[in-house]
Amino acid sequence: MRAISMSTQSAFFSSTYPRGLITRLCGLAWMVWMLWEGAHKMLQGAEGNQVPEAFQTFCMDCHDSDTAKGNLDLEQALKHPPLDASLAFEQLITGGMPPAEKPQPGPMERHQMLTHLANRQTQMNLPSSRRLSRQEFIHSVNDLLGLDWDLSEALPTGKGTFLFDSDRRILPTEPWMAAVFHVTDRLLNRAFPSKGFPAEQRWVTQRLRHSHDSYDIYTRPTEEGILFSWTRANNGNSYSFFYDDFEPPLSGWYEIQVEAKKQGAIEGDISIEVYAGKYYFADDRPQPQRLLGVLSLSSPEIQPHTLRARLHPGDQISIHCYAEENFREQDPERGALIRRISIRGPLVDTWPPTSLSKTFAGFPLKVPERIIQTMPPPQPHLQAIGGGLQVSSFQEGMEKEYMQDGIARTFWHSRFKPEVASPPHFVTLENPHRQTLRGLLYSTWTGGNGNGQVKTYRIQASENGSEWGPSIAEGDLDVQLAHEQTIAFKEPIDSPFLRFEITDALSLDGRSIASIGELDVLVDEAPEERQWQIIEPADTSVSVLQEVILRFAKRALGNDPAQELIEASLAIAQRSMDQGDPFLTALKAGLKTLLCSPSFLMTPVIDPQDGPSTASTLARILWLSVPDDVLIEMTQRGPLNREDMRGQILRMLQDARSQRMVRSFVGQWLGLDGFDQVTPSLKLYPAYDTLLHHFLPKETEMFMAHLMRENLTIDHLIDSDISFLNQRLARHYGIEGVVGAQMRRVRLDPASHRGGLLTMGSILKMTTDGFESSPIRRGAWVSKQLMGNPLPPPPPSVPTLEPHHGLEASLKEQINQHTQQAACRACHKIIDPYGFGLESFDASGQWRERYRVIQPHSGTFQYRPEGYYQWADPVDASGTLQGQSFRDIQSMKALLRQDLKKVAYHFAKVWFHYASGAEPTLHERIALHAMIPEDPSRLGMADLMTKVLIHVMKDDTR
Numbered sequence: 005m006r007a008i009s010m011s012t013q014s015a016f017f018s019s020t021y022p023r024g025l026i027t028r029l030c031g032l033a034w035m036v037w038m039l040w041e042g043a044h045k046m047l048q049g050a051e052g053n054q055v056p057e058a059f060q061t062f063c064m065d066c067h068d069s070d071t072a073k074g075n076l077d078l079e080q081a082l083k084h085p086p087l088d089a090s091l092a093f094e095q096l097i098t099g100g101m102p103p104a105e106k107p108q109p110g111p112m113e114r115h116q117m118l119t120h121l122a123n124r125q126t127q128m129n130l131p132s133s134r135r136l137s138r139q140e141f142i143h144s145v146n147d148l149l150g151l152d153w154d155l156s157e158a159l160p161t162g163k164g165t166f167l168f169d170s171d172r173r174i175l176p177t178e179p180w181m182a183a184v185f186h187v188t189d190r191l192l193n194r195a196f197p198s199k200g201f202p203a204e205q206r207w208v209t210q211r212l213r214h215s216h217d218s219y220d221i222y223t224r225p226t227e228e229g230i231l232f233s234w235t236r237a238n239n240g241n242s243y244s245f246f247y248d249d250f251e252p253p254l255s256g257w258y259e260i261q262v263e264a265k266k267q268g269a270i271e272g273d274i275s276i277e278v279y280a281g282k283y284y285f286a287d288d289r290p291q292p293q294r295l296l297g298v299l300s301l302s303s304p305e306i307q308p309h310t311l312r313a314r315l316h317p318g319d320q321i322s323i324h325c326y327a328e329e330n331f332r333e334q335d336p337e338r339g340a341l342i343r344r345i346s347i348r349g350p351l352v353d354t355w356p357p358t359s360l361s362k363t364f365a366g367f368p369l370k371v372p373e374r375i376i377q378t379m380p381p382p383q384p385h386l387q388a389i390g391g392g393l394q395v396s397s398f399q400e401g402m403e404k405e406y407m408q409d410g411i412a413r414t415f416w417h418s419r420f421k422p423e424v425a426s427p428p429h430f431v432t433l434e435n436p437h438r439q440t441l442r443g444l445l446y447s448t449w450t451g452g453n454g455n456g457q458v459k460t461y462r463i464q465a466s467e468n469g470s471e472w473g474p475s476i477a478e479g480d481l482d483v484q485l486a487h488e489q490t491i492a493f494k495e496p497i498d499s500p501f502l503r504f505e506i507t508d509a510l511s512l513d514g515r516s517i518a519s520i521g522e523l524d525v526l527v528d529e530a531p532e533e534r535q536w537q538i539i540e541p542a543d544t545s546v547s548v549l550q551e552v553i554l555r556f557a558k559r560a561l562g563n564d565p566a567q568e569l570i571e572a573s574l575a576i577a578q579r580s581m582d583q584g585d586p587f588l589t590a591l592k593a594g595l596k597t598l599l600c601s602p603s604f605l606m607t608p609v610i611d612p613q614d615g616p617s618t619a620s621t622l623a624r625i626l627w628l629s630v631p632d633d634v635l636i637e638m639t640q641r642g643p644l645n646r647e648d649m650r651g652q653i654l655r656m657l658q659d660a661r662s663q664r665m666v667r668s669f670v671g672q673w674l675g676l677d678g679f680d681q682v683t684p685s686l687k688l689y690p691a692y693d694t695l696l697h698h699f700l701p702k703e704t705e706m707f708m709a710h711l712m713r714e715n716l717t718i719d720h721l722i723d724s725d726i727s728f729l730n731q732r733l734a735r736h737y738g739i740e741g742v743v744g745a746q747m748r749r750v751r752l753d754p755a756s757h758r759g760g761l762l763t764m765g766s767i768l769k770m771t772t773d774g775f776e777s778s779p780i781r782r783g784a785w786v787s788k789q790l791m792g793n794p795l796p797p798p799p800p801s802v803p804t805l806e807p808h809h810g811l812e813a814s815l816k817e818q819i820n821q822h823t824q825q826a827a828c829r830a831c832h833k834i835i836d837p838y839g840f841g842l843e844s845f846d847a848s849g850q851w852r853e854r855y856r857v858i859q860p861h862s863g864t865f866q867y868r869p870e871g872y873y874q875w876a877d878p879v880d881a882s883g884t885l886q887g888q889s890f891r892d893i894q895s896m897k898a899l900l901r902q903d904l905k906k907v908a909y910h911f912a913k914v915w916f917h918y919a920s921g922a923e924p925t926l927h928e929r930i931a932l933h934a935m936i937p938e939d940p941s942r943l944g945m946a947d948l949m950t951k952v953l954i955h956v957m958k959d960d961t962r
Contacts, residue, residue, distance in 0.1 A: 055082050056120050058113040062102050082124075089121040093926050094794040096121070097933050098906045104887070115930075122926035130172045133606040134921050136624075137161075137169040139668055141184065143629040143661075145599060148560055149195040150358030152257070153314075155187045167914075168672050172921040176605065188599050192592040195359035200538035202254055203375035206348040209249040213320070214412045214487055216286045219243050220450045221334045225413065228306065229343035231267060232325040233336035237287035240686040240867040242694045244293060244322035246283050247345055248410060249382045252315040253534070256350025260321065261310045263346070266301040268330075268338020272731050273744045274301040275326040275695060276340055278311060280319040285487035293322065295698055300731075300745035306343050312351070321345065326695055328735070331869060356539050363552060363591075368542040375535050384408045384524045389439040391525065394432040397425035407431070407523045415449035417456055417519040429518035430505040432469065433525060438500055442526045443492040448483060449521030453512060456519030457483040460508040463491070465499035472503055483510050490526065544587035549577055553594045559630060561603050562616035573597040607921075610957055615639030618957060622652060625919045625953065627661040628668060646954055653950045657713055666709045669918050674761070674789055675770060676701050682774045688856050689848040690871035695732045700766040700849065702747055703728050707764070710749065715944035718908045721790065723760040723897045725752050736765065736850060757851050757893060761790065762842065765849025772847040775858075779816075779839025786838035791903070792910025793834050816840065816880055840883035841896030854878050901941070908940045909933050912952050920956045931955060 059082060065071070067078035078092065095101035097118055102108060109117065136144070138159035146152060160180055163169045212223070212230065222235045223245065237243040252258060266274050281293035297311035325340035333339070354361070355374045386393070387408065395404045395416060402417035419425040435441060448457050458481050464472040477493055502525075506518040541548055553573055557565045577594030581587070598604060607624060611617040619631040619639040631639070635652060638644065644652065656662060671677040679701050684692040706728035711720055720726075729750045734742035737758055742750055752759050761767055771782040787793040846852045856873040865872075882891045886903075890896040900907070912932040916924045924932060935951045937943055 056113070056116040058109050058117050059120075062107060062109050062113075062117075065106075088126060089124060089926070091794045093118060093121045093929070094792070097929065098792075098909065100793075118926070118930055122930060125926045127925060130922050131175075133608050134170070134172040135162075135174060135176045135180070136605055136607060137174075137628070137668075139169070139664065140624055140628045141605070142187075143627070143664055144560075144604075144624075145188070145191050147627075147629045147661075148556065149191060150353075150362040151191060151195055152353070153191060153194050155190060158187050158190075159183045168918045168921075169668075170918055170921045181600075184605065185596075185600055188596050189592075192595060192599075195357075195363070196588040196592055197536075198586065198589060200536035201352060201357065202256075202350055203377050203535040203537065204348060204351065205253070205377045205379050206346065207250045207379045208344055208346050208381070209247045209321075210344045211248040211410050213246040213248045213283060214285060214447055214450065215245055217450050219245075219287075220413070222332055222336065224335045224337075225411075226341065229264075229341050231336050231339050231341045232323070233330045233333040233339045234325055234327050235332050236693070236867050237290070238866050239287055239290075240690075240865075241287065241290060242277065242324045243287060244277075244279050244324045246320050246322040250321060250345075250347055252317055252319055252349070254350050255316045256314070257312060258315045258347055258349030259310060259312050259351060260296070261308050261346040262299055262323070263306050263308050263343040264299070264301055265303055265306045265341050267304065267341045268336075270327050270329050270338055274340045275299070275732065275745050276301065276309070276342075277324040277326065277694060278313075279322045279324065280313065280315055281322070282318060283320040283322075295694065298695065298698065298745045301340055302744060306341070315349070321347070324694070326693070326732075360539050363556065364541050367548060367552075369539055370542050371539050372537050375537060377535070384410070385445075385527050386433060386525050389435065389525070389527060390437050391439075392434045393523075394434065396428065396430045402519070404431070407520050410522065412447055412450045412521045415519050415521045416523075418517050420515065420517050424515050424517065427516045428505050428507075429509070429516070430503050431520065431523060433502040433504065433523075434469075435498070435500050435502065435525070438498040439525075439527055440496045440498050441493070441502070442496050442528065443477075443490055444502075444504065445522070445524040445526055446481060446489045446491060446520070447487070447522035448481075449519060454483060454510055455512045456517040457481075457510045458506050458508075458518065458520060459483055459510060460506075461491075462505045462507050463493075464503045464505070465497055466501040466503065467499065469501040478507075488522070492526070540587055546578065546581065549581065549587065549591060549594070550574055552591060553577060553598070556595060557598050560598055562620060564616065565598075566603055569598065569601055569603055613643050615642055615644065618644055618649070621957060622649075622656065622953075626653065626656040626665050627659070628664045629661060646958070649954055649957060650950050653953055654946060657946055657949075662712075663705075663709060666712065667705055669915070670705055670708045671701075673914050673918070674704065674767065675785070676704060676766060679766060679770055682770060682772065684769060684772075684774050684848040685858070686867060687858050687861075687865070687872040688775060689846065689850070690867070690869055691736070691850075692848045696736055696765070696848070699730060699733050699747065700764070700769065703733060704761070704764050704766045706747060707761075711945045712949065713946070715946035717941055718911065718943045718945060718948065719901055719904055719941045720945075721761055721907060721911070722900045722904070725754070725759060726750065727752060727758060727764070733765070736848075738851060757844065760897065762786065762897070763845065763893065768842065768845045768849035769847060774847055777843060777845065777847055779836055779843060780832070781839070782842045783835035783837065783839030786842075787835050790910070791838075791900075791906060792913065795831055795834070837883040837885045837890075838896075841881055841885075841890060841893050843879050843881045844893055852879060904940045905936050905938075908936045908943055908948060912936070912948060915949055915952050916956060919953055928955075 059078065063078050066073040067076045069077050069079045076092065081089070092101065096114065138156045138161060141159065142154060142156045146154075160183060161169055162174045162177065162180060163171075164174075166174060210229070215223070219235060219237075222233045224231045232245065235243055260278060262276060262278070264276065276299040278296045278299065279293040280296055282291035284291040296313035299309040299311065301309070323342065327339060330336060330339050356369055356371045360369060393404045393407060395418075397419040398404060399417045399419050399421070402415060404416050406414040407416045416431070418429045433444075444463070446458070448454070460478070460480050462475050462478040464474070465476055466472045476497065477491055479491070481489055504523065509516075509518045511517060554570065557570055557573065561569075573594045576597050577590045580590035580593045585593075607621070608617060610621050616636075616639055619635045623629055623631040623635060634655070638648065638652065683697075686692065707724075707726075710716070710726070710728070726749055728747050729737070729739065729742050730745050730747050731743050732745070734740070734750070739750070739752070739756065739758070742748075757763060767785070768777075768782070771785045772778055773781075784795070787795060844851060844853070846856065855876040855878075857876045859872045859874050861872045881893060882889065883896070884890075885896065885899050888899055890899055909932065912935060913924055913929065916928065916932060932952065932955070935948065935955075
């Protein structure tokens with residue numbers, strides 16, 4: 005592997021280790037290094053080549069200086085190099101030029117023309133190295149350390165307007181380096197925590213936190229648990245019910261087990277969406293939630309359902325149950341019944357954790373027995389301090405104990421029969437051990453008419469429970485909401501008795517009554533006693549430290565890391581130990597030196613004669629990580645021949661780590677990384693929900709991964725008889741027989757409207773504005789992302805078209821009127837037909853035969869399943885593509901399959917760009933086009949990807 009110059013690293017790492025200084029020096033080091041690399045030199049292509057006669061024969065009728073059709077004066081362009089001939093080149097290589105009705109050059113003539121244009125191309129001498137993308141950095145460090153901790157969001161992308169984050173033009177910056185330093189610290193501290201690993205704790209919860217009355221009615225307590233029907237917030241968001249008695253004490257992985265069943269007659273499975281986020285009470289003040297996973301209930305018997313998720317302090321677990329048939333059924337008799345939720349964590353993958361066993365392989369470890377703590381059920385604060393309650397009176401079945409049971413639907417009520425208790429109504433709180441009290445916690449009760457809810461109060465203290473002092477707190481309480489309300493004292497008190505007197509309460513019939521849902525004291529919580537378990541090598545000598553760092557360096561940087569970097573790393577680790585730091589602290593200092601060095605952060609130029617370089621490059625492209633032992637061992641024998649390289653590529657595609665590449669490549673190529681930017685209007689598409697939003701992009705990712713791993717033919721991109729669906733997606737698509745939340749391969753009916761990328765809901769939804777489907781926007785996506793048609797930017801003076809339905813002019817007529825200008829017509833002739841063919845799909849990706857238009861509503865928007873729309877014009881999905889007409893999506897797909905070589909060629913270009921970090925030059929495009937057989941319908945995806953990768957590895961030395 006070519007070692008990156010260490011001239012700046014040596015001075016850098018021999019300096020002191022303060023983080024602020026290291027960041028500033030690092031920024032300067034990178035600047036010097038990039039100047040040394042000569043990142044932006046422009047080299048001119050070959051000049052003076054004889055212009056092939058074929059240009060005069062086949063092009064000058066339309067593109068000489070006198071005609072210059074389409075503003076292309078090819079006659080002058082060929083005379084005066086350098087020449088940016090990309091548009092003309094693409095038209096020529098894909099058969100778009102000369103037009104089909106004109107005489108065509110023969111294969112040799114076309115090749116001469118393409119080669120001449122390629123020779124005239126102005127080329128940029130790109131940097132010989134590029135920085136790792138944030139995903140490459142995170143996956144590489146995780147794999148090296150044996151972790152599974154994604155901190156990619158803590159790193160800037162730096163992608164800007166580039167198509168891929170692997171682009172060589174993305175340079176390291178000082179803010180990026182500062183973020184890398186910070187993230188490296190966090191990952192190293194997770195792998196080798198200075199305090200040790202926290203003991204695993206286990207919790208069980210059966211209680212819900214308070215919910216708004218208007219949503220609480222969609223749950224019902226039963227002897228087995230809590231029964232939920234499906235509801236949505238009035239604004240259309242998913243309304244989640246929060247569970248009490250658990251909050252993660254530390255960031256980490258946790259196992260969440262939900263014991264639940266499907267109750268009642270409901271077709272198909274019931275989905276339970278499990279969320280984490282900050283608790284909120286009412287939908288007018290929602291807090292961000294993140295979906296942890298989806299569970300599927302099919303059995304009428306209670307069964308455990310488990311998911312694993314990352315949680316952080318402050319997270320609250322909540323659930324949202326989805327069953328299309330029981331929307332907002334009050335006091336439900338059917339739905340999802342949850343008995344309890346069990347949580348355990350923070351988890352480690354094994355004991356000892358992989359981060360230790362992998363790093364210190366071959367060295368004995370001192371490993372204590374794993375500690376597991378079962379956490380007791382939480383108590384009300386008053387009970388925890390040994391206190392109790394007394395009341396002025398109570399109604400049978402509504403005793404004082406209900407104020408301390410944690411359930412908002414049960415409550416204490418003053419006596420109202422057979423006779424009404426006389427005021428004052430009060431609750432006495434006993435504090436026998438004179439604990440310091442800072443206030444009270446009060447909640448109304450839910451699920452009834454609110455009779456007796458406290459409007460105003462007064463609090464007094466006493467030393468003997470009979471003689472009461474002056475008021476220490478008084479005020480008003482909110483009777484409309486059931487959220488917990490804090491009554492804070494001006495000064496903490498430790499009196500043995502407090503009296504909470506109801507001075508005014510809500511009364512529906514004028515009688516003097518009082519009721520309270522929950523009442524507790526506010527105290528300073530004692531710090532939790534947590535046990536930490538330290539694991540370290542039995543031998544913590546300097547020689548072990550040096551051996552571990554050297555071995556890590558070879559895995560991270562290849563078998564021949566730069567000696568100066570190794571010495572710097574060892575010196576920093578040695579200095580840490582000399583200062584009295586613990587062994588693991590010194591190790592982290594040395595490893596950080598390696599992980600933050602240019603040798604690790606910059607991918608080197610590909611050297612096909614260097615085995616380690618080949619291994620590093622393949623692993624970076626296909627796994628976004630470092631090589632495994634198999635790849636390292638094979639490349640240590642010497643350069644890989646083409647057959648060996650092909651075998652390794654196919655092996656690596658089968659590995660689960662290739663899913664990282666699929667998500668990265670597909671997300672950026674198809675634009676799925678912007679999937680969240682557009683949400684369909686709930687007025688027009690009320691069925692669109694978080695479940696659909698979660699699974700739509702997964703269909704596309706799983707489909708593409710399957711094409712690659714199974715080497716299915718390239719025509720599956722256009723049309724396919726398979727997809728990956730679950731119950732929610734299948735119902736959205738109108739496909740029967742798919743039950744459950746698990747995504748699985750589904751064979752599509754030949755008559756289905758689905759199949760291929762074009763008709764996937766993720767693509768259809770993403771290429772709209774959330775209200776109307778846009779033939780122009782969708783057509784531009786198909787033209788650019790799938791067909792690779794070269795399109796110039798739209799003229800700046802032309803306004804954006806916003807088509808409307810229900811007008812005298814049809815949608816197609818509106819677009820045709822908009823594109824009458826000559827400056828627009830050339831591109832829209834290519835773009836619009838693709839979009840017209842997709843008009844049978846709405847902005848949520850669902851099939852339609854008529855358009856929807858929003859129907860006005862009075863007042864504030866309130867979600868309803870039927871939405872706010874009316875049906876308008878019938879859909880016209882016909883069009884003309886390259887002189888051939890089509891009537892619908894199926895016939896348009898048939899025409900696209902006739903242009904399959906163009907699709908395959910474009911895929912080869914974008915895969916080359918992703919893998920090499922640079923768009924292919926015109927010469928490279930000639931080589932890529934030659935990889936496509938005359939009958940591309942027999943070309944496998946993995947075969948094409950392998951050919952392109954071998955070309956990158958063997959021939960890309962830019």
